[in-house]
Amino acid sequence: MGRLISAEFRKILTTRLWWALAIPAVLLAVGWAWGVSAFVTDIADDVADSDLLATTGIEVSDMSWSVLALTRAMNIATIFPMVFGALALASEINRKTITTTFLTASSRASVLGAKAITYTIWGLVYGVVVAGAASLGTVLGSNPDYLPEGGDWFLVLMSGIIACVLWTLLGMGVGALLGSPVGALVLLLVYASFVGPVGELILFGVTEGSHLTGWMPNGSANGLTGATASEVLFGQVQEIVGNNAVLAQADIEDFDIGVRFAAGAPGAYSLWVSGLIFLGWTMIFFVSGLLRNQRRDIT
Amino acid sequence: MHDGSGRIVVQNLTKNFGQVAAVQNLSFQVEPGSVTGFLGPNGAGKTTTLRMLLGLVTPTAGHATINGQLFHQLENPARVVGAVLEAQGFHPSRTARDHLRVYCAAMGMPDQRADEMLNLVGLGSAATRSAGGFSLGMKQRLALATALLGDPQVLVLDEPANGLDPEGIAWLRTFLKAFAASGRTVLISSHLLAEVEQTIDQVVIISHGQTMYYGQLDELRRSQQSRVIVQPADPNKLVAALQEAQITNVTPMPEGRVAVVGATVQQIGDVAARAGVALYGVQEEKADLEQLFFRLTSGQYAAPGTQLPPPGQGQPQQGYAQPVGQQGYPPNQAPPQQFQQQGQQSGYHQPPPGYQPGYQQQGTPPGGWGPPPGQPPTGTPPGGWGPPPQQQQQYQAPQQDQQHGGNA
Numbered sequence: 001m002g003r004l005i006s007a008e009f010r011k012i013l014t015t016r017l018w019w020a021l022a023i024p025a026v027l028l029a030v031g032w033a034w035g036v037s038a039f040v041t042d043i044a045d046d047v048a049d050s051d052l053l054a055t056t057g058i059e060v061s062d063m064s065w066s067v068l069a070l071t072r073a074m075n076i077a078t079i080f081p082m083v084f085g086a087l088a089l090a091s092e093i094n095r096k097t098i099t100t101t102f103l104t105a106s107s108r109a110s111v112l113g114a115k116a117i118t119y120t121i122w123g124l125v126y127g128v129v130v131a132g133a134a135s136l137g138t139v140l141g142s143n144p145d146y147l148p149e150g151g152d153w154f155l156v157l158m159s160g161i162i163a164c165v166l167w168t169l170l171g172m173g174v175g176a177l178l179g180s181p182v183g184a185l186v187l188l189l190v191y192a193s194f195v196g197p198v199g200e201l202i203l204f205g206v207t208e209g210s211h212l213t214g215w216m217p218n219g220s221a222n223g224l225t226g227a228t229a230s231e232v233l234f235g236q237v238q239e240i241v242g243n244n245a246v247l248a249q250a251d252i253e254d255f256d257i258g259v260r261f262a263a264g265a266p267g268a269y270s271l272w273v274s275g276l277i278f279l280g281w282t283m284i285f286f287v288s289g290l291l292r293n294q295r296r297d298i299t
Numbered sequence: 300m301h302d303g304s305g306r307i308v309v310q311n312l313t314k315n316f317g318q319v320a321a322v323q324n325l326s327f328q329v330e331p332g333s334v335t336g337f338l339g340p341n342g343a344g345k346t347t348t349l350r351m352l353l354g355l356v357t358p359t360a361g362h363a364t365i366n367g368q369l370f371h372q373l374e375n376p377a378r379v380v381g382a383v384l385e386a387q388g389f390h391p392s393r394t395a396r397d398h399l400r401v402y403c404a405a406m407g408m409p410d411q412r413a414d415e416m417l418n419l420v421g422l423g424s425a426a427t428r429s430a431g432g433f434s435l436g437m438k439q440r441l442a443l444a445t446a447l448l449g450d451p452q453v454l455v456l457d458e459p460a461n462g463l464d465p466e467g468i469a470w471l472r473t474f475l476k477a478f479a480a481s482g483r484t485v486l487i488s489s490h491l492l493a494e495v496e497q498t499i500d501q502v503v504i505i506s507h508g509q510t511m512y513y514g515q516l517d518e519l520r521r522s523q524q525s526r527v528i529v530q531p532a533d534p535n536k537l538v539a540a541l542q543e544a545q546i547t548n549v550t551p552m553p554e555g556r557v558a559v560v561g562a563t564v565q566q567i568g569d570v571a572a573r574a575g576v577a578l579y580g581v582q583e584e585k586a587d588l589e590q591l592f593f594r595l596t597s598g599q600y601a602a603p604g605t606q607l608p609p610p611g612q613g614q615p616q617q618g619y620a621q622p623v624g625q626q627g628y629p630p631n632q633a634p635p636q637q638f639q640q641q642g643q644q645s646g647y648h649q650p651p652p653g654y655q656p657g658y659q660q661q662g663t664p665p666g667g668w669g670p671p672p673g674q675p676p677t678g679t680p681p682g683g684w685g686p687p688p689q690q691q692q693q694y695q696a697p698q699q700d701q702q703h704g705g706n707a
Contacts, residue, residue: 007405014397015390096388100445103353104377104405298355299347 004105004114011097012122017087025080025126026133029073033137037069041143063236064148066138067156071229071263073134074160075222078167079192081126085171086188088119089293090181099298112176112290116169123168127161134160152232159228159271163221163278170217170282176289179296192218197264204266214268217281223274226265233259302367305331305452305484307352311361314347314508321347322508324361329486329501331452334479336499336516337488340596344508345488346384349457353382365453377406380453381446386438386462388445391431395422395441398430399448406449416444421470435462443471453484460494472498492592506596520588526560527567528552530580540574541567556580 012018044065089112092098105111135157139147148156175184196218204213213219234256260266268274307329314322322344329335339345350356352363354370362369365380373379389398399413417426420440425433430441439462446454454475460468475498479485489495502519504512512519531537534555541549541559546567548560559567564581571578 003407004405007401010397010401010404011390011393014393014401016392095390096385097390099355099384099388100402101405102355103380103382104402104449106374106376107371295357297350297357299350 001110001114001117004110005118007101007104008114008118012118017084018122021080021084022126022129025077025130028080029077029130029133030137030140032076033069033073033134034141035069035137036072037066037138037141037146040065040068041141041146044146045143063146063233063240064152065146065233066142067148067152067229067232068259068263069138069142070134070148070153070156071160071225073137074130074157074163075225075264077130077134078160078163078221079189080130081123081164082167082171082188082192083185084122084126085119085168086175086184087181088115088172088175089289090175090179090184093179094181102298108294109290112293115172116286119168119172120165123165124161126168127164130164131157131160148232155271156225156228156232159225159275162275163224166224166275166278166282167221170278170285173282173285173287173289177285177292179292197222200266211269213266214274215277217278219265219268220274220277220281222263222265223268224271224278226260226263227268227274228271229263230256230259230265231270303452304366305482306367307363307365307453307455307484307486308367309348309352309361309363312348312351312358312363313360314344314351314356315359320508322351322358325505325508325510326361327503327510327513329484331484332479332482333500334475334485334487334498335501335503336492336495337486337503337505338492338495338592338596339488339490339505339511341490343490343505343596345490345505346457347508348505349382349384349455349486349488353380353384353455355384375406375449377402377449377451379449379451380455381449381451382454383439383442383446383456383459385457386435386442389430389433389438389441392429394427394429395433395444396426398441399444402445402448408448408450412448413444416447419447420444436464436467439463440467451483454478454486456485456487458488458490460489468494492589496588504592504595511595519591525583525585526558527562527564528580528582528584529557529559529567529571529578530555531557531571532577532579536574537571537576540570540576544570546570 044063089098092101101111102108105114135153147153171184171188174188175181178184178187196216200213200216200219200222203216207213214223237255257266260268265274269277309325309327312322312325313320325344325348337345337348347356348363351358352365352370354376365373370376370380393401395417396413399416400410403410403413414423414426417423420443422437422440422444425437430438433441439459443456443459446456456475459471463471475485475487479500487495487499496516499516501514502512502516503510529537534551534557537557538549538551541547541562544566546559546562550558550560552558564583567581568578
């Protein structure tokens with residue numbers, strides 16, 4: 001297995017794909033985090049200046065609004081590790097290097113196992129890089145008052161890194177299942193960037209704010225990052241409200257839904273539940289892709 | 300673990316792709332120390348058979364083993380069998396050296412093995428070039444280098460001469476003979492008999508996914524009766540004299556010539572002299588193997604339901620070329636041979652000492668291509684190019700009743 005993992009690393013490092021995807025991932029994460037945090041800062045500044053909150057005694061700067069920028073930026077940048085994973089096996093099938101790969105391994109299962117381990121590591125690498133880029137963008141764009149504390153910051157980044165790893169493996173599973181890079185990329189990109197988010201909005205509206213969207217692959221992935229951010233904000237609100245007791249419980253729940261919406265995860269479950277649901281989706285695609293290749297005739 | 304014999308056994312191998320029967324009940328055996336040609340027209344099922352042998356395609360029925368084991372039972376298969384299946388399996392932007400190093404890692408070979416193999420196949424100077432920019436011939440050579448990386452005991456090549464220049468073909472021929480002479484096994488497929496005729500000892504000819512002939516190439520050659528074309532002064536008188544001398548297989552030909560089968564030039568000359576018939580020309584004509592091959596494999600595209608002529612009952616039918624076909628190369632004059640002399644000027648490196656054709660006389664391999672570690676030395680192959688230890692029956696009579704069973 002060690003030999004095959006080493007071979008997989010060489011395959012990745014001797015071609016350009018890994019940095020060709022890492023560069024736009026970094027640029028997108030920095031830019032997105034910068035833009036969102038600047039936007040959030042503008043709104044929060046406006047709200048802080050209004051009389052509305054003054055009467056409740058809530059300080060807007062007690063809230064770390066910029067976690068929204070962190071989470072949104074990482075969420076959008078997961079597309080790149082997903083593409084990277086999707087090409088792991090599909091491009092080998094397409095370029096026919098899979099023949100030699102299977103001929104030089106003791107079994108197909110060992111090849112796919114080695115790929116799973118290798119791409120988990122690469123998913124982590126992408127996750128860390130994207131986390132760093134999103135943090136940089138957030139620092140650049142945000143009012144320092146709205147930056148989260150170290151612990152919360154770390155929690156959001158961790159959830160983003162886990163999302164990157166799982167998206168990589170999910171992409172790999174879909175690629176292995178379809179066996180075609182174009183098919184896998186079109187399917188994944190259309191779903192992750194259009195069908196998923198729009199469909200979840202519609203589903204969220206139609207089912208009147210149910211958690212159904214949190215069960216979808218994209219919804220649960222967004223929940224993984226989005227719910228973390230909204231929990232941070234929600235916790236802060238509860239703390240403030242606990243001291244004030246001005247806002248009713250219903251308002252707090254409305255706030256929770258609103259913040260989840262703003263974090264890009266309407267109807268999502270909490271961090272751990274979302275993470276487990278998304279892990280389940282990843283496993284479904286990954287295992288079925290693996291089984292598909294166990295039987296595939298390489299002609 | 301595998302038995303280390305280097306023997307390939309294909310037994311009752313069958314593969315159906317949906318309704319299409321690609322391979323039907325194929326059986327043959329490839330012995331170490333020889334080069335076996337696997338011949339058949341395009342679409343006969345050669346590639347499918349080789350891919351089943353290599354575990355890439357799952358057989359519908361039957362099995363194929365290497366060293367007595369199914370491919371997926373081999374612990375580190377690339378150290379036992381190397382394969383050249385297609386010249387396409389390269390990432391276009393990965394360099395030749397990197398390509399080989401990826402698979403060095405996979406099979407646990409040291410990295411310098413990559414450069415050694417590149418030099419061996421004559422790609423040493425192209426090591427840092429991307430495989431995407433390679434010509435077809437260069438890709439074939441890179442595929443061969445990949446197959447040889449694991450220092451395998453068995454080499455399987457699917458149409459390796461495609462895209463190779465005559466010089467490359469000559470080099471490959473020398474290389475494969477030397478490789479087999481060191482006690483290893485070579486199975487090479489081709490759709491052209493002439494392309495591999497001078498390389499192979501044994502031959503498996505298939506058509507319609509069925510075995511048409513299986514045995515020594517020399518046997519096939521010997522089974523060809525020669526005919527003698529005579530230009531006599533008086534054909535009728537000669538024919539009468541020949542028939543009197545019990546030489547009855549005589550066919551008149553245009554321009555007063557006579558074709559005689561089953562008699563030597565001397566016999567005919569004697570008969571003619573006794574009968575007082577002057578002979579203006581006597582020409583012995585060996586039947587063309589290529590023509591025989593063509594007849595063994597013809598009917599590939601026959602309409603479903605057409606019954607094939609029974610292919611060879613113990614002996615192939617006489618392999619005479621049609622009159623037009625007489626331009627076909629006689630076995631000893633195949634054009635690629637002339638290139639063998641020019642090997643020295645080529646960009647190919649001379650095979651290392653272990654690869655020299657003369658090597659089979661020596662008892663111990665002088666390094667490089669000895670038997671893989673852990674395996675008992677195979678010693679000198681008996682008699683150089685002799686037949687494998689046990690003689691197989693020459694024909695695998697195909698079962699006619701199964702042949703069109705699925706097509707109706």
